[in-house]
Amino acid sequence: MPASPVVEMRGIVRSFPGVKALSGVDLELRAGEVHALLGENGAGKSTLMKILGGLYHPEAGEIRIDGRPVRIESPAAATKLGIAFIHQELNQALHLSVAENIFLGRPPVTGPLRRVDWRAMYRGAAAALERLGAEIDPRAALGGLGVGARQMVEIARALSLDARVLIMDEPTAALTGAEVERLFAVVRSLAASGVAIVYISHRLEEIFSLCRRVTVLRDGHRVGSWTIDQVSPDELIAHMVGRQLTERFPKVAVTPGETLLEVRDLTLRGAGGAVSFSVRRGEIVGLAGLMGAGRTELMRAVAGIDRPAGGAVLLEGRPLPPGDAAAAIARGLVLVPEDRRRQGLLTGRSVRENLSLARLRSLCRLGLIQAGAERQLVDAYVSELGIRTPHREQSVTNLSGGNQQKVILGRWLATSPRLLILDEPTRGIDVGAKAEIYRLMGELVQRGMGIILVSSELPEVMGLSDRILVMHEGRLTAEFGRAEFDQERIMQAATGRKRHAG
Amino acid sequence: MQARVQIKDRVRQMGPGLAVIIMGLALALLSRDFLTVSNLLNLLRQVSINAIIACGMTLVILTGGIDLSVGSVLALSSAVLAGLASGGTPWPLALLAALALGAALGLFNGVVITRGRIAPFVATLATMAIARGLTLVYTGGRPITGLPGALRWPGTGYLGPVPAPIIIMVAVFALVYLMLAHTPVGRFIYAVGSNEEAARFAGIPAARVTALTYVLTGLASALAGVILTGRLNSAQPTAGAAFELDAIAAVVLGGTSLAGGQGGVLGTAVGALIIGILDNGLNLLGVSSFYQQVAQGAVILLAVLMDRRR
Amino acid sequence: MQARVQIKDRVRQMGPGLAVIIMGLALALLSRDFLTVSNLLNLLRQVSINAIIACGMTLVILTGGIDLSVGSVLALSSAVLAGLASGGTPWPLALLAALALGAALGLFNGVVITRGRIAPFVATLATMAIARGLTLVYTGGRPITGLPGALRWPGTGYLGPVPAPIIIMVAVFALVYLMLAHTPVGRFIYAVGSNEEAARFAGIPAARVTALTYVLTGLASALAGVILTGRLNSAQPTAGAAFELDAIAAVVLGGTSLAGGQGGVLGTAVGALIIGILDNGLNLLGVSSFYQQVAQGAVILLAVLMDRRR
Amino acid sequence: ACSSGGSSKTPSPGPSTGTGSEPAPTTQVKTLGLAVSTLNNPFFVDLRDGALAAADAAGVKLIVMDAQDDPAKQISQIEDLITQKVDALLINPTDSDAIVTAVESANKAGIPVITVDRGANGGEVAAHVASDNVLGGRMAGELIVELIGGQGKVAELEGIPGASAARDRGQGFHEAVDGVSGIEVVARQPADFDRAKGLTVMENILQANPDIVAVFAHNDEMALGALEAIEAAGKAGQIKVVGFDATDDAVKAVQEGRMAATVAQKPKDIGRLGVEAAVKLLNGGQVEAYIPVPLELVKK
Numbered sequence A: 001m002p003a004s005p006v007v008e009m010r011g012i013v014r015s016f017p018g019v020k021a022l023s024g025v026d027l028e029l030r031a032g033e034v035h036a037l038l039g040e041n042g043a044g045k046s047t048l049m050k051i052l053g054g055l056y057h058p059e060a061g062e063i064r065i066d067g068r069p070v071r072i073e074s075p076a077a078a079t080k081l082g083i084a085f086i087h088q089e090l091n092q093a094l095h096l097s098v099a100e101n102i103f104l105g106r107p108p109v110t111g112p113l114r115r116v117d118w119r120a121m122y123r124g125a126a127a128a129l130e131r132l133g134a135e136i137d138p139r140a141a142l143g144g145l146g147v148g149a150r151q152m153v154e155i156a157r158a159l160s161l162d163a164r165v166l167i168m169d170e171p172t173a174a175l176t177g178a179e180v181e182r183l184f185a186v187v188r189s190l191a192a193s194g195v196a197i198v199y200i201s202h203r204l205e206e207i208f209s210l211c212r213r214v215t216v217l218r219d220g221h222r223v224g225s226w227t228i229d230q231v232s233p234d235e236l237i238a239h240m241v242g243r244q245l246t247e248r249f250p251k252v253a254v255t256p257g258e259t260l261l262e263v264r265d266l267t268l269r270g271a272g273g274a275v276s277f278s279v280r281r282g283e284i285v286g287l288a289g290l291m292g293a294g295r296t297e298l299m300r301a302v303a304g305i306d307r308p309a310g311g312a313v314l315l316e317g318r319p320l321p322p323g324d325a326a327a328a329i330a331r332g333l334v335l336v337p338e339d340r341r342r343q344g345l346l347t348g349r350s351v352r353e354n355l356s357l358a359r360l361r362s363l364c365r366l367g368l369i370q371a372g373a374e375r376q377l378v379d380a381y382v383s384e385l386g387i388r389t390p391h392r393e394q395s396v397t398n399l400s401g402g403n404q405q406k407v408i409l410g411r412w413l414a415t416s417p418r419l420l421i422l423d424e425p426t427r428g429i430d431v432g433a434k435a436e437i438y439r440l441m442g443e444l445v446q447r448g449m450g451i452i453l454v455s456s457e458l459p460e461v462m463g464l465s466d467r468i469l470v471m472h473e474g475r476l477t478a479e480f481g482r483a484e485f486d487q488e489r490i491m492q493a494a495t496g497r498k499r500h501a502g
Numbered sequence B, C: 001m002q003a004r005v006q007i008k009d010r011v012r013q014m015g016p017g018l019a020v021i022i023m024g025l026a027l028a029l030l031s032r033d034f035l036t037v038s039n040l041l042n043l044l045r046q047v048s049i050n051a052i053i054a055c056g057m058t059l060v061i062l063t064g065g066i067d068l069s070v071g072s073v074l075a076l077s078s079a080v081l082a083g084l085a086s087g088g089t090p091w092p093l094a095l096l097a098a099l100a101l102g103a104a105l106g107l108f109n110g111v112v113i114t115r116g117r118i119a120p121f122v123a124t125l126a127t128m129a130i131a132r133g134l135t136l137v138y139t140g141g142r143p144i145t146g147l148p149g150a151l152r153w154p155g156t157g158y159l160g161p162v163p164a165p166i167i168i169m170v171a172v173f174a175l176v177y178l179m180l181a182h183t184p185v186g187r188f189i190y191a192v193g194s195n196e197e198a199a200r201f202a203g204i205p206a207a208r209v210t211a212l213t214y215v216l217t218g219l220a221s222a223l224a225g226v227i228l229t230g231r232l233n234s235a236q237p238t239a240g241a242a243f244e245l246d247a248i249a250a251v252v253l254g255g256t257s258l259a260g261g262q263g264g265v266l267g268t269a270v271g272a273l274i275i276g277i278l279d280n281g282l283n284l285l286g287v288s289s290f291y292q293q294v295a296q297g298a299v300i301l302l303a304v305l306m307d308r309r310r
Numbered sequence D: 001a002c003s004s005g006g007s008s009k010t011p012s013p014g015p016s017t018g019t020g021s022e023p024a025p026t027t028q029v030k031t032l033g034l035a036v037s038t039l040n041n042p043f044f045v046d047l048r049d050g051a052l053a054a055a056d057a058a059g060v061k062l063i064v065m066d067a068q069d070d071p072a073k074q075i076s077q078i079e080d081l082i083t084q085k086v087d088a089l090l091i092n093p094t095d096s097d098a099i100v101t102a103v104e105s106a107n108k109a110g111i112p113v114i115t116v117d118r119g120a121n122g123g124e125v126a127a128h129v130a131s132d133n134v135l136g137g138r139m140a141g142e143l144i145v146e147l148i149g150g151q152g153k154v155a156e157l158e159g160i161p162g163a164s165a166a167r168d169r170g171q172g173f174h175e176a177v178d179g180v181s182g183i184e185v186v187a188r189q190p191a192d193f194d195r196a197k198g199l200t201v202m203e204n205i206l207q208a209n210p211d212i213v214a215v216f217a218h219n220d221e222m223a224l225g226a227l228e229a230i231e232a233a234g235k236a237g238q239i240k241v242v243g244f245d246a247t248d249d250a251v252k253a254v255q256e257g258r259m260a261a262t263v264a265q266k267p268k269d270i271g272r273l274g275v276e277a278a279v280k281l282l283n284g285g286q287v288e289a290y291i292p293v294p295l296e297l298v299k300k
Ligand SMILES: Nc1ncnc2c1ncn2[C@@H]1O[C@H](COP(=O)(O)OP(=O)(O)OP(=O)(O)O)[C@@H](O)[C@H]1O
Pocket: A016, A017, A019, A020, A021, A039, A040, A041, A042, A043, A044, A045, A046, A047, A048, A088, A388, A389, A397, A398, A399, A400, A401, A402, A403, A428, A430
């Protein structure tokens, strides 16, 4: 390990209207290390990295690269300094091809006229994807891919920059186990070749398997930096949230009641087989599967977002009109979508409007929204979910990623649903908030709600579910009762290696 | 703290208002005639037609759409109003028919856009051509005259000292403001404009909400047509040409984003005022007609730039 | 698999081409005069002015912008060209000045939009008014005549059997096509239109790329103005009114999305053809002028709907 | 909108309309083309109707195209008429200079050209049928001088800036009034030949100049708009309004005493005389190079 750090950030201060995001934060990165940056949602991790990436300018503080003070005026300047950035929120040109996104802003050129060298671009892109083991067509339009695939493209892009400093802001949020493993192998080899890597994640297992040092932020302050063997997971959590968290998956024992939801022979447009399952009151049913297994598609059909090709969805014994999300919501079946940016956030609108959206009709008197009732509702959820926002009129766009997720969750909880479908509900959510959501799920089932939990984090599904359904290529391939939960067997069913009686 | 932010928001909303005030002061200094009650009423009456259309246009633009057909819809509604009324149809029926026609043309736009998935620009451009063609066919290229007196009221009447077009305009703005700020449908309009997919996930019938904004804009255009018919005491086949540009300019000057999801009708009212004051003021000052257009362009730029600076 | 994707893309791009073919066949059956070499050359010559403007407009729209000032820029460039040339300036200099003026007005648009952060709609609306006003001031409201013969060539000359406007049009499309498909700048235009923020993060000078598209559109408008000046043997103060709508219609009919990031100039060529064939065909068929507008609106709707259906 | 053109027919039982696809030369029925600057104006609708009626009477076909005041479009339309091999062309140019290319094309194709209402500044024109707009403006000016006794403030509503009719009528009007010392033209604003604009511009002019005694509008549409403004301001009868064109609405207003006068150009006669000249030419006859259509002041 070289004596002098590659990057030194000293006393970085940055505030936004109503929020002091960073109040004098230090960070030191050394060549060849994977450095974890931890903290609750809104702690300031992304802001600190955006400053290093040239997106924001600090109000005070100093940045040194190789010991020399620098001003990083723009993302382009950061790239010139050898800093590559994988952003938390996918920010890509969806109309362009995968290859063009990987080479965005620096297409290879050839000849005296500096024509774009398409062959070289496709070759380079294929190579970059290959390195990650991602089977993605470099010529495909990016907009047609799922979040996971897009995440891989973003990573491939950053890798192909051959940077000396690589910032990874929750790169695995949309990835599943196998992909994460491949990514880690790449990250380790990069570190071995001397690249300094900042790794932000809310998944502690990842931190412990990948990182050498860790810096914890809380409320815009640096709590401390440690080498990873100096701290235990529980200590890290305590540093982040400022208190001890007891149980990771607080499973509440509820005796399931009568059948709440029944899905009969549901067939989706395009592909897959007929799917049948049911959910009872007070039950949490986990839905596991690999990326692209069709869990999201199935849930969208159940919730009436898409019209299924056939089959029926019955809630409390009565069929729901197919493809009618409004009717489903009115009857108490709601879906909290997985892609909060595209499917959840009303960009540019306030926290209040975002939160109350799905239950406005019940806030009306004489057709007019009762402003007082709306404010009350919003404030209740802001405090119950611990949403960090200066006030309820703040534009959601300005909230940290995790807090945006909580606003969307709040929108659906506010409708007092009977059956709640959570599609990757804890993606990008900090440990404290996760615990909060888990606790909430327990409370909700105790009140007789049924929950379908779609999650790519197997420990989470196993920790919380009463029953786990496994999907593979659009079909249910296995069902496990809580007593039978076993990581190995679930993975087998998910990869289609072994069929299990449904 | 919340109060501070809210006030700041209000100030931003009132941004272009500054332009109005500055223009008003300048004109008051330059022309004795500007700041008289009679001229102000005159000004508001002139503004009313564009303002009413722009009010509807605001809704469409809030969903991220645009409506180029407003001028043609106005002309066709006006022609049918005058044609029916001068042909002996009782005026309330003629009025109803004209308004229904406007709404129907708006519905046509809305359906083509939502069901046919055609870009609003193209769909309403087509409607613009079709409605204009039908107007010419219906009128034979000649004005229609011979209106019953009752139909002159919306254009030339008074309620007390206040001209009827002003009353109608204020009523339209009040209703639309109420709808946008205080009803679910209003919120849905913002939601669809901000993120249509998210709106659909929240069970909002995005297509119907979008179509509704076009229906209301068609209705507003027809209503503006009724006022114009009264004012001109006739229906003109060429009425409303290029009105879409003025209406869109009013909306955008008023701070509503063409990308949708952001803005409101109060801003639009101010935007329409800016345009009206410019016309009126330059006329009062007797600025040479050639320079008038230069001045209009420059003032629009300045007004918006000023808005950006704060 | 890769090949498949490309072919599919090509087919989509050629979507409106189907409309052209259908219209062409129908007209060939209905009118003996349509499918003659002389009429086709005639048709292409008529199309050229709109097509060249639309070619520039495509670039602007690809970035997610819009340019309403094209018609006024055309008029002002045309006026300066004719004014200088008839005033004794050697015609190559006059030509250069006219083109430079177009580019400069485009630059003005670009700077106001990127530095002033003004919505393209508003910025170019203002420029539209300003440039029209300046045209009136410069010409005193009168046409300018007395052009040297050389300046008639771009509008009325031939290269062998092919009219000059067609040659110029083809050259413009070839250049812009090459730029879009095969140069970094071309790809930057798509990137900015698809996601400006992502483009900026990737170090693309988004503001400069955006401004460039307005400069090129200004240049294209001026070039179209040169052709029109030749065709009209004069500069007309009112030239180019409402040209922006035809140009935008051509772009959108050609499948370029108004939201930016998607489309290209081949589609635009087809879009301009559709509009031109409609004009020419309806004229040849002797459709009454009032019904022509109805037919045009309907055909535009059908063409786009057909495109959606596949 | 997009654009327009084409053979046209009134909704009323129309006289013969050509369908361009029919072979023309071999048969006896001759086809004429009429390119009108705009049909969104009753003046030109009348001109067209006069032409259609004359064509019907003479047993010839008449194809009408409407350029919507766009010179580029007009040239294209004339090219399309030439493609259809019409036997003679009647052109009402949007602009006298801009039309030259089209006239030359017709000359090259051997098709005789007759201009109506507005002339062409180049090419070979067999005949020009028109009334004199400068003279008409002067007539209006002189009448106003007479009506107000050579004393008072006067306003002028101008046509579309740059349009020839606006230029010529303005020129004639000023020739008449500028020399009169007691008369001051206090306001001169364009209202684009449009009734709605005539109304608002007049409203504004009245705000600044309530003591105006007469208005000259470059056409009747603007005059009628101005009249609405004047009456709404309670100044009915106090301000003399003189228009141009003698459209039906305007003539009625004059008869009712609301408008002082309108300069009649007799557009129907212009259209009729144009067709008659063309027919004469096609039958091998001779026509005068200038066929004047007398102006007439329509007063009560
Ligand atoms: N553009 C902005 N405008 C206003 N406030 C902002 C903006 N960006 C961030 N903030 C605020 O700054 C604080 C820090 O946000 P940041 O995005 O750095 O958090 P984070 O640690 O990355 O959280 P997460 O884990 O949820 O991604 C938050 O309170 C957030 O609301």
